[in-house]
Amino acid sequence: DAGVIQSPRHEVTEMGQEVTLRCKPISGHNSLFWYRQTMMRGLELLIYFNNNVPIDDSGMPEDRFSAKMPNASFSTLKIQPSEPRDSAVYFCASSEGRDRESGANVLTFGAGSRLTVL
């Protein structure tokens, strides 16, 4: 299995531009998570999906951020308009989802997308 695939790996853009980050989860995983990592705040959960449905988006910083999962093999995180404070590494992770008997499943992370907004 190729693992969780994220693109782009690096993105440099100017303030005000739209940014779209992409994620392909592991085939068969039905939960998908978007995290943001910064030095100040560490790893923050932005949003997660279960069976393509957004379950909790309380971590999304503001309306400039949106995420979609149109099918089981693809998700996007969009920032419009971008600001310098959005500069961070954005991780996508997937898991087999939560089974009430087996409990929390392990997250497999992608390599991350490093975003720099000038």
Next chain:
Amino acid sequence: AQKVTQAQTEISVVEKEDVTLDCVYETRDTTYYLFWYKQPPSGELVFLIRRNSFDEQNEISGRYSWNFQKSTSSFNFTITASQVVDSAVYFCALFMNRDDKIIFGKGTRLHILP
């Protein structure tokens, strides 16, 4: 409130020394899971261990060992005979059944000096 605290921001030890990374968590749930992840300089996050709240047995995997104590809400990680390749940021994380999501501590940056 649910929270994971890794009080050690950064640690440096000389190769071959033992080092313990602390993790303290807060949760009102009786059923929860604890994790450790490693983030080497290359940036990816690598799963190390998962432990559920009903299993307080300590675990050893090679040079790595974990000590889970519910009485003190701690899940500490010890590396024995550290090696330079252990240099990384280590994250402790908590999953709560009720919230259905994983929250991470701020991480501990570990430097193993040759």
